[in-house]
Amino acid sequence: MSQRFSAADVATHNKADNLWIIVDEDVYDVTKFADEHPGGKKILQRVAGKDASKQFWKYHNESILKKYQKKLQVGSLDTKKAAPPTPPATPPQVEKEVVKPSAEPGVIAPTAGADAAEEAEALDPYGELIPYADPSWYQSYHSPYFNQTHADLRAEVRQWVEDEIMPNVTEWDEAKKVPDTIYKQMGERGYLAGLLGVHYTKLAPLTKNTVKSVPPEKWDLFHEMLLTDELSRAGSGGLIWNLIGGFGIGCPPVVKFGKKELVQRILPGILSGDKRICLAITEPDAGSDVANLTCEAKLSEDGKHYIVNGEKKWITNGIWSDYFTTAVRTGGPGMNGVSVLLIERSAGGVSARKMDCQGVWSSGTTYITFEDVKVPVENLIGKENQGFKVIMTNFNHERIGIIIQCLRFSRVCYEESMKYAHKRKTFGKRLIDHPVIRLKLAHMARQIEASYNWLENLIYQCQKMGETEAMLKLGGAIASLKAQSTVTFEFCAREASQIFGGLSYSRGGQGAKVERLYRDVRAYAIPGGSEEIMLDLSIRQALRVHKVLGMKL
Ligand code: HEM
Known part of the structure; x- marks a missing residue:
């Protein structure tokens, strides 16, 4: 925005029909916008022609400016320097202080070995550096897992988001x-x-x-x-x-x-993003209990097609999918009669109805009916009646995705709370100055960090192991961490909601993320294996694996 104004210029635009305001040294013409301003037009008129930065930040978060800037900004103050007033996503590089490890008397400290010299350099600090609001490797703590390519991808994705x-x-x-x-x-x-x-x-x-x-x-x-x-x-x-x-x-x-x-x-x-695909396993009567699914696929007489009939429920993206990776019964009862077929919507006989759910509103949760759908035998995924293995192998990947999302959502709840606690005042103090609020933040942070560190370790294990080894050896731990991360998410959403108060009870505005995430919690705690099933599986699977490894009990 090239136009420059003095504060005195802006002060002349101080009427209802000629209403400018200043926010962070940028000048906005809100004359037309005032009528549609959700906070009301009078409140804008009160700051007409003035610097309203303080009032603006009291009631809004950053995304509002981003959204309306193009439409409303008419220029900047002539006093504004080239540098942006808010810190950039990546702060300027500062010369790193070399920290030499030292130990107090009585503290057992490992002596640095030859390998220590080869330890990866910590990456430059990135983001807003709010403690625990990002993983520690963003904040220049050492990590064995991340390098410059990760930092580059992080910057690329963050900018887009x-x-x-x-x-x-x-x-x-x-x-x-x-x-x-x-x-x-x-x-x-x-x-x-x-x-x-x-x-x-x-x-x-x-x-x-x-x-x-x-x-x-x-x-x-x-x-x-x-x-x-x-x-x-x-x-x-x-x-x-x-x-x-x-x-x-x-x-x-x-x-x-x-x-x-x-x-x-x-x-x-x-x-390429032109066609969409989803996974269709769950049925009205078979959720985590996959072995009991009833959607049937019968081989046609000429042996060229399966004919599929049945229902699937809670299918994410089903409403707009072209392809359905579907679990069907091709054999007898139990897990050994299950196969996986790739069903193509273009074959006909597929009906999809969007379901209304508590959370994840834009996910397109769907109820699907297959009626005499013809599926070529070439679309069999894996072997006939051995679909259970395909489904089980998939679970680790699905659950890790859920864990990553839950832990970042927990961080979002924490980060939003931390920011809000620094601007909201009650009883003459900022929220952050009340010990009871710090306690809430501390309980959020400790769970997020502990869970995230386990996640990094499991990702590393997945990277080192083959698919089958990972399915067997990590299945229990991943199930356990799935439960841990959904419990953490639920806790953080609740605590953030308490910190935001009414702002997270109504939709939109400053509490929007917290209100929405609170509604999304169950969409994580139930599918992909409920918390109860995950925790039980975590112990059963671990015992099974460690028996093979030679466990002595
Ligand atoms: C560029 C100028 C402004 C824009 C684009 C803007 C936009 C918005 C939007 C979109 C909302 C809905 C809530 C949200 O999504 O956060 C809102 C609410 C509000 N705004 Fe503004 N606003 C501006 C300036 C101001 C100023 C200068 C004040 C105060 C002097 C103000 C006071 C409020 C209040 C009190 C609310 C209601 C907050 C609540 O519901 O808790 N706004 N504004």
Whole structure:
């Protein structure tokens, strides 16, 4: 915005029909906007022609300015320097202080060995540096897992989220739909191909899009993790489920167990963001109890097709999906009669009805009916009656996705609370100056950090192990961490809501993220294995694995 005004110029625009205000040395013409201002026009008229920064920040958060800046800003004060008034996402590099470890007498400190010298350098600080609001490697703490390619991806995704997603996410959630252009961008930016738990180089021949800041050969599971993590900063389960909820769980079985011809035919359209895919397992009568599903697939007499009949419920993205990775019964009762089929909507006989749910509004949760749907036998994923293995292998990936989202949502609740606690005053003090509020923040932070550190460790294990080893050895721990992260999320959403008070009870405004996330909690605690089932599985599976490892009890 090139136009410059003196404070005296702005002061002349001080009438209802000529109403300018100053926020952070930028000048806004709110004459027409005043009538539609949700806080009322009188309140704007009271600051007409004046610097209203203090009042503005009392009632709004950053996304409001981003959203309205283009429409309302007419220039800046002539006193404004080139540098932006708010800290940039990446603060300027400062010379690093070299910290020499030293121990107080009586403290047992490990002596630095030869390996210590090779330890990775901590990356430059990034983000707003609010303690615990980002993972510690963002804040220049050492990490064995992240390098410059992760930092580059982080910056790329954050910019996109802050510019194009965050200012609109509340509107999309209320409309229960994310614009298709955003999903398309997920493909164009090469993100979809990076979210399958499969090495990027394997998918490169199936897509012309790659991620700008990370070459395919350098892509690892930590890139995948941080992509979901950064997207989740928008603070909307609906957004994440819309973008990756169907794809992230519906596509991996096809890539890992689908026939080559099928993969080559459908993957390019999916990875580019033109076609959508979802996972259809749960039924009105079979949730976590997958072995009891009833949707049946009968082989046609000529042996060329399966004919599918049955219902699926709570299917994320089902409403707009072209492909359904579907669990069906091809054999007798129990887990050994289950197969997985890739059902194509274009075959006909597929009806989809959008369901109204408590949370994740823009996720497109769907009730699906299959009526005599003809599915070519080439669309069998894995082997007939061995679909259970396909489904089980998929669970680890699905649950890790849920964990990443829950922990970032917990951080969002914490971060929003921390910021709000610094501006809201009660009984003559800022909230942050009340010990009871600090206690809430402390309880949030300790759970977030403990869970996130376990997550990093599990991602590292997944990276080192093969698919089957990971399924067996990590299944219990991942189930346990899924329960841990949904409990943490529920706790943080509740505590944040208490800190925001009425602002998180009404929708929109400063408490928007907290109000929305509070509604999204159950969408994480129930699907993908409920907390109760996860915790029970975590011990059963761990005992089974450790018996094989030689456990002595
Ligand atoms: C560029 C100028 C402004 C824009 C674009 C703007 C926009 C908005 C929007 C979109 C809301 C709805 C709540 C939200 O989403 O956060 C809102 C609410 C509000 N605004 Fe503004 N506003 C501006 C300036 C101001 C100023 C200068 C004041 C005070 C002097 C003010 C006071 C309020 C109040 C009191 C509310 C209601 C807050 C609540 O519901 O708790 N606004 N504004």
